[in-house]
Amino acid sequence: MILITGGAYQGKTAYAQAHVPFAITDGACCDFEEAKSSKILKNYHVLVRRAADAGMDAEAFTEKLCQENPDCIILIDEIGSGIIPMEKPERIWRETVGRCGCIIAAHADSVIRLVCGIPTAIKGALL
Amino acid sequence: MMILVTGGSKCGKSRYAESLFRNRTEQKIYLAAMQPFGEEAHTAIRRHRIMRAEKGFLTVEQYTDIGRADFPDGSAVLLECMGNLLANEMFRGDKIIDCADKIISDIQQLYQRTSLLVIVTNQVGSDGITYGDGTAAYISALGRINQKIALAADKVIECIYGIPVTVKG
8 A cells, every 4th residue: 555645736646647557536526435446546635524524434434445455555635734724624624634644654555745746755665 | 956945834945045055156146026015015125135135145026927037147046936926927917827837938948047046935735725716726836836846956955944855856
């Protein structure tokens, strides 16, 4: 399992695409079951929000995904570097994304962070 | 030589960028893209101009069309900052202009006239907030511009609490 992270528009998708020739599943709109079998899954931070909106336990879902789809490449935006949101659902989402990211990173062989399109391996090796 | 300096707000980017010019002997140019709005901004800019003059920088203001900035060829140039330049280009008319490619081409034009170009930019896409169309387009354009400059740059540095971390070079 590989986790690719970084802020919005830092080149995460382009980096994954340049190194791995699989179709990309979009966590912003895919079926939850589809996520569990996808090779590359992007927008995981949006999938977390959708899971919460659907009344699911996003952290439990993430654990299950890591076990059932251990070769997945997951792309997730870094979203926790701003002001703590005023609205409770936004706060909960932000915290849940952080926890889910930690779960995936713990399972991952590599964690790669992109800044301005440049990848740095913060765990394991680059693609 | 092109160097991109990035990071969040108040992370020591400017101070670090200025330090890259310490040993330069050619003309040093501070290329300022920020448009002053109001008396406070004018006062701050006057103070900064004097501070930079003491460090040997000549300040040149250019809010848009950065490739056309007036300075002697072969100068060592510090451009600050991409966030301001993009806002000036993007919101100059009634409609939002997708100017990422235009800015990249302006930067290439600018770079050809410098001995050293240091560009200070911003990391603005890490707060997870979903913004309205204008701001979302701005974040997207800045991200794309940063990626293209980083690709062309010899060095990319991310400043974190004043500590420069080498991302490239």
